[in-house]
Amino acid sequence: MNIAVVPAKNEQxxxxxxxxMLGETRIDRIIVVVNGSRDNTMREIKSLNMPNVEILYFKPELGVDIPRAIGAYRAFKEGACCVVFVDGDMIGNMLDHINDLISAVKDSGIDLAMTNCYPEIVYGNELTQQLLIFRKLLNVNLGIYHKVGVSTPSHGPHAVSRKFLKKADFRDFAVPPVILAFAVKQDFCVDVATSLPQSKMGSKVRGFYHAVKIAETIIGDTLEALNYFNDKPRTRIYLHREFQGYNPRRRFDILEKFLKKN
Known part of the structure; x- marks a missing residue:
């Protein structure tokens, strides 16, 4: 069974x-993790009357990537052999790309299949340049840069196999670069399965403040992954600067309760 995990917060x-779109792909079941929504996201989902959609509802905001971890665990428990992660705001035409990810896992034996969101690296601004430098730093150290470039599970749709889910710590799905480091460390098959430029994803435009905070989050996550890979304490510090971003808002406490109860 192919299951999609879709985090959704205020995505009316x-x-x-x-x-x-997902209903037109090879996806069999969709788990939507609705959290912290104050609009009509829930009503919109229910109005679709899609029998293969399951809603996991959380009144508080879970924070970035925590919904992925919750959805991954539920999908695993429901017997998924391939789990695809797609953000709830990505309205670009991704049908073929989702199928590419599923094919990579189901037909080609890839355990962590990613999307190349920078098929051509153009440093549009200083923030993007800084972020991509850290993404490259991690992938070079993991020994996969020659194969995946700056691709990361933090950015764009990606998919994992059941074999991967069986060994993973589901808490690490809340810090996506760590699952990449874990995959390499455990000799899982990691590769890029499809190419979709950032501009084609149709993601919501959220402003400069969010861009800065999410960049700091991913940089911190990347540092954490690098330290994990090298068996060091999972700090988020580089040259005496700590990169937290939205990390403090991640509700690991709610995630822990969910993992224990389900």
Whole structure:
């Protein structure tokens, strides 16, 4: 069974398009992790009347990537042999790309299949340049840069195999670069399965403040992954600067409760 995990927070006007698109792919079941929403996201999902959609509802905001971890665990428990992660705001035409990810896992034996969101690296601004430098730093140290470039599970749709899920710590799905480091460390098959430029994803435009915070989050996650890979304490510090971003808002406490109860 192929299951899609879709985090959704205040995605009214978008979530319906994402779920409709997924319904046309090789996905058999969709788990939507609705959290912290104050709009009509839930109503929009229910109005679709899609029998293969399951909603996991959390009143508080879970924080970035925690919904992925929750969805991954639920999908594993439901017997998924391939889990695809797609953000609830991505309204770009991704049907073929989702199928590419599923094919990579189901037909080609890839355990962590990623999307190349930078098929051509153009440093549009200083923030993007800084972020991509850290992404490259991690992938070079993992020994996979020649194969995947700056691709990361933090950015774009990606998929994992059941074999991967059986060994992974589901808490690490909340810090996506760590699952990449884990995959390499455990000799899982990691590769890029499809190419989709950032500009084609149709992600919501959230402003400069969010861009800075999410960049700091991913940089911190990358440092944490690098330290994990090298068997060092999982700090988020580089040259005496700590990169936290949205990390403090991640509700690991709710994730822990969910993992224990389910």
């Amino acid at each position: 006007g978008r979530i319906g398009k994402v779920l409709t």
